Amino acid sequence: MDPPWLRLEKLINSEENYIVRVEPRYVAGAGRGLFATQDLAALETVISVPSQFLMNARTLSAQYPEPILPQSTPISTIDPPPLSSIQLLSLHLYRVKRGIKDDSFDPYISTLPPSFADHPLAVMQKPDLRPAVMKMVPPSVENMLLSVEKRLKDDWNLALRTMEHFPDLLSSGKEEMEDSDCLLEDYMWAWLNVNTRCLYHGLGFAQPSDNVTMCPILDFANHTSIDSLSITQDEFALGDGMAFSTPGPIKNGDQVYLRYGGHSNAFLFSEYGFVLPLGLQGAHITNGEIIVDPDLEDRFQGAKNFKLKRELLRDRNYWGDWTFHVQDGEARPSYRVIIALRLLHVSINSEDDSNHELQLWEDSIMGLVDNVSEENELKVRQSVIDLCKTIVERSKTKISYVRSQVADREASGPVEWLHVLDMIEQLWEEEYYVAKKLSLRCAGVEVHPPSDPQLTLPTYKRDYRIEEYTPLWPSPISMVQPIKTGVIGVGSSAVTFHVPFLLALPNLFEVYSVLERKATDEQKKSGGTIGAKFNTPAIRVINTIEEFLADPELQLVIITTPNETHYPFAKAAIQAKKHVLLEKPVTPTYAEAKELDSLAKSQGVILSAFQNRRWDSDFLTLKKLVSEGKLGDLVEFESRFDRYRPSPRTTAFWREAAGPGAGHTFDLGPHLIDQVLQLFGRPNRLTASIQNLRGFGGLAIDDTPYPIRATVAASSLSVKKSQLRFSVRGSKGSYEKRGLDPQEDQLKARKVAVLDAQFGREDETIAGILDFVNDNGTIESTTVTSEKGSYQSLFENLAGAIASGADLQVKFEQSAAVIQMIELAMVSSKEGRTVEVPAP
Numbered sequence: 001m002d003p004p005w006l007r008l009e010k011l012i013n014s015e016e017n018y019i020v021r022v023e024p025r026y027v028a029g030a031g032r033g034l035f036a037t038q039d040l041a042a043l044e045t046v047i048s049v050p051s052q053f054l055m056n057a058r059t060l061s062a063q064y065p066e067p068i069l070p071q072s073t074p075i076s077t078i079d080p081p082p083l084s085s086i087q088l089l090s091l092h093l094y095r096v097k098r099g100i101k102d103d104s105f106d107p108y109i110s111t112l113p114p115s116f117a118d119h120p121l122a123v124m125q126k127p128d129l130r131p132a133v134m135k136m137v138p139p140s141v142e143n144m145l146l147s148v149e150k151r152l153k154d155d156w157n158l159a160l161r162t163m164e165h166f167p168d169l170l171s172s173g174k175e176e177m178e179d180s181d182c183l184l185e186d187y188m189w190a191w192l193n194v195n196t197r198c199l200y201h202g203l204g205f206a207q208p209s210d211n212v213t214m215c216p217i218l219d220f221a222n223h224t225s226i227d228s229l230s231i232t233q234d235e236f237a238l239g240d241g242m243a244f245s246t247p248g249p250i251k252n253g254d255q256v257y258l259r260y261g262g263h264s265n266a267f268l269f270s271e272y273g274f275v276l277p278l279g280l281q282g283a284h285i286t287n288g289e290i291i292v293d294p295d296l297e298d299r300f301q302g303a304k305n306f307k308l309k310r311e312l313l314r315d316r317n318y319w320g321d322w323t324f325h326v327q328d329g330e331a332r333p334s335y336r337v338i339i340a341l342r343l344l345h346v347s348i349n350s351e352d353d354s355n356h357e358l359q360l361w362e363d364s365i366m367g368l369v370d371n372v373s374e375e376n377e378l379k380v381r382q383s384v385i386d387l388c389k390t391i392v393e394r395s396k397t398k399i400s401y402v403r404s405q406v407a408d409r410e411a412s413g414p415v416e417w418l419h420v421l422d423m424i425e426q427l428w429e430e431e432y433y434v435a436k437k438l439s440l441r442c443a444g445v446e447v448h449p450p451s452d453p454q455l456t457l458p459t460y461k462r463d464y465r466i467e468e469y470t471p472l473w474p475s476p477i478s479m480v481q482p483i484k485t486g487v488i489g490v491g492s493s494a495v496t497f498h499v500p501f502l503l504a505l506p507n508l509f510e511v512y513s514v515l516e517r518k519a520t521d522e523q524k525k526s527g528g529t530i531g532a533k534f535n536t537p538a539i540r541v542i543n544t545i546e547e548f549l550a551d552p553e554l555q556l557v558i559i560t561t562p563n564e565t566h567y568p569f570a571k572a573a574i575q576a577k578k579h580v581l582l583e584k585p586v587t588p589t590y591a592e593a594k595e596l597d598s599l600a601k602s603q604g605v606i607l608s609a610f611q612n613r614r615w616d617s618d619f620l621t622l623k624k625l626v627s628e629g630k631l632g633d634l635v636e637f638e639s640r641f642d643r644y645r646p647s648p649r650t651t652a653f654w655r656e657a658a659g660p661g662a663g664h665t666f667d668l669g670p671h672l673i674d675q676v677l678q679l680f681g682r683p684n685r686l687t688a689s690i691q692n693l694r695g696f697g698g699l700a701i702d703d704t705p706y707p708i709r710a711t712v713a714a715s716s717l718s719v720k721k722s723q724l725r726f727s728v729r730g731s732k733g734s735y736e737k738r739g740l741d742p743q744e745d746q747l748k749a750r751k752v753a754v755l756d757a758q759f760g761r762e763d764e765t766i767a768g769i770l771d772f773v774n775d776n777g778t779i780e781s782t783t784v785t786s787e788k789g790s791y792q793s794l795f796e797n798l799a800g801a802i803a804s805g806a807d808l809q810v811k812f813e814q815s816a817a818v819i820q821m822i823e824l825a826m827v828s829s830k831e832g833r834t835v836e837v838p839a840p
Contacts, residue, residue: 004110008216011107012053019048019243022256024220033255034221040250043751047218048243055105056213057085058203060092063102065166070210080161085203085210086194091159093190095169098183108216116192118416119273120423121148125188129417136402136424138431140291144270156187196272200532201242206518208490208529215242224257245751264289264323265430275423275430288434289325295387296322296340305348313340316365316553317540324388324434331438333384339365342372345379365553381442388439395432399425483802484512484553486578488545488569489560490529493583496747497612498558499530501795504754508799509556513540515548545569549576556606556802559583563666567592570607574599579606579802584670586815590823593816600812606801608808609815610794613671614678616741617762617789618725624787625728625735626679630772632732637710639675640724641668641740665822672712673818680710682817687834688825722766732773735784739766743789760789813840 005024012018021040027033040046052059057070068083083091096102096109116122120137124130124145134142163169194214201213250256265275266289297320300306313319316339323334333341342364346357357376363369371377402425406418485502487494502509516528519541526532527539542548549557549572557573558581559566567587573580574596586609587593600607613619625631676683726737743760746752752759768784793809800806817840828835 051241118419139294221258341380388435391435486513493560590820617786620787631730636729638727641714668714688828737768762786
């Protein structure tokens, strides 16, 4: 084991809160990798690194002038501007490379790769090799490489400006700025280390892309594209350390992997400097992706009405980003390709405003029709076949050319260039494989790499065999379109409770757009906060509510912003004829809720509320006991949501800061009251006591129990190891339940997929107790296993209501009634009396 690792491991082991159950080993063709040093169970922590050993803009802040640090709040423009986290980390590693001492992170920095000589970006900087790289790579990869190079040089220029402005950052005065080629090489080493190793980590910065860190030990892990093999990041509080756990059991000596994201080989090659090989012995490759923008653009440029069609596609966000891909063994063009090709084959008469074909194309985008026409669809299929033929022939030529270059240079060429050539060859093989597989599937057969090396044809060392397969297009294309969904708000509610379910139900929903007011153009490229968090860069990021709602493709809007913004955002969305799902509480006032309800009905759109706790495991269990008559005629009901949290979180959590719709009454009250109304309907009378025991926020904030006949209570000053959740008494039995439904914790921990069989399943140790009178008249006790929680049911029902008119389970008038109860509770608490509940 190499000395830098031992030094780093010793440092981390000096802390109490560390876990290191891995060690580095050499992996042929991949450098170092991480291997388990013991048997590990599913979801067991593999690595835990304390926060002080993470290298990020927080832990480096003491070493740099405050004006250049990434900001926690937006600031006015200054010169030079603050550095991003990526730029700050790159500058720091560059300074270390140039001789600046950093005792804190030296053990970690010493484990970083000493060179990136075989990264395509580094090879491109050699004047004698740059033309060859540009000539040999696929056209789309050339564009990617140039984009990465531009980011590098832009960051380098900003680093130079920063060091000129703050000369103390230089190691030896102005002479440091000489020999720019050598300095750029050192900066490129630093920049590539950062660009290939940073992980998302919540640090509280205003720009989502600044919330990243470099993590010792973990960056020895190699990449895998298979979710089930990759360790996953645990959820930690703001600014804490990082931990990673296993997706399933791991044996001592097994390699553990990280998944960098669902990226194509073209992206991995350009950004990280490696590719995943095709044609592995013993297994068929199942995934592949190629970009066909240059080829499809050529076809449009030669078509009639090219400029008009290009503008139509741009206006509807379908210009570019066209791909062919193989997923789970099935070859298909992307939906964007199909939309573009349909328009390519539409005849547009500029003098005819009522072009029927063009209207059908518009309708196909909206999901109102399956396609433009059978004739148009056959032309689309033929265009796909023609594109595939072009790519296959080009790939054969390029593979032969690359191999000739390898043969010419094997004796004299630098090793790093031969390595890049091998990766370029694999990129072309992927182009060949995907295009060949798609073209043959269109004709009714399938192609994939051989599992038996004896089947390899002499022309290509990685070739393909053909098998019978179901045709891709036996008849015109028919697409089932998920609901295009836009999210307003990118905070905890969206990230924890909404987006995971939307992504887990791709047949029902597409996370189409996000309203993120402060997102920069650079952040938009990665899908903003949500795109970065979930590796979904295709999400459209919009800065203004007007542009967000003006998109004709947007169908459903989910609002997850602070409570006082619910009403204006929901009203605007309904007026734009969008379906709306509102976080609870739906509005701060009953009058606003009633207005939204009436407006939605007049506009003919679905309006619902996120009353997800109707699907808590304990509440589902209670409903079942009541419906089965196990408790008899109920005489007393108590529902509590107590915790011990004596210090209010008024800075990071707006729910606990003073303002309209704040405090437990509006945070937990909507869930507790909604559950009561679901069980018993509207009450006749209501009595409430709302108090502020933690002494913050003024009268608008509360956190103490407020009893009603069916008692619901919530407190943050309940010192109890096992908190009471439900206590229900009836004429035949009683039911008591302690502990909370597991789904929120599972969502925050991100260890269990939302559609996994274990999601929503409660630990048997906190099962409820049912006391009942048996046939002999004596009282018995039994444990009641909780029903499986199912937050996804809310989303499935919502999709059914939008798509097919299914009965909506969370009707908005029900959530409006909850707000009415809260308003009455405030009156009761303030005046110290029981109030009558009026008819709805």
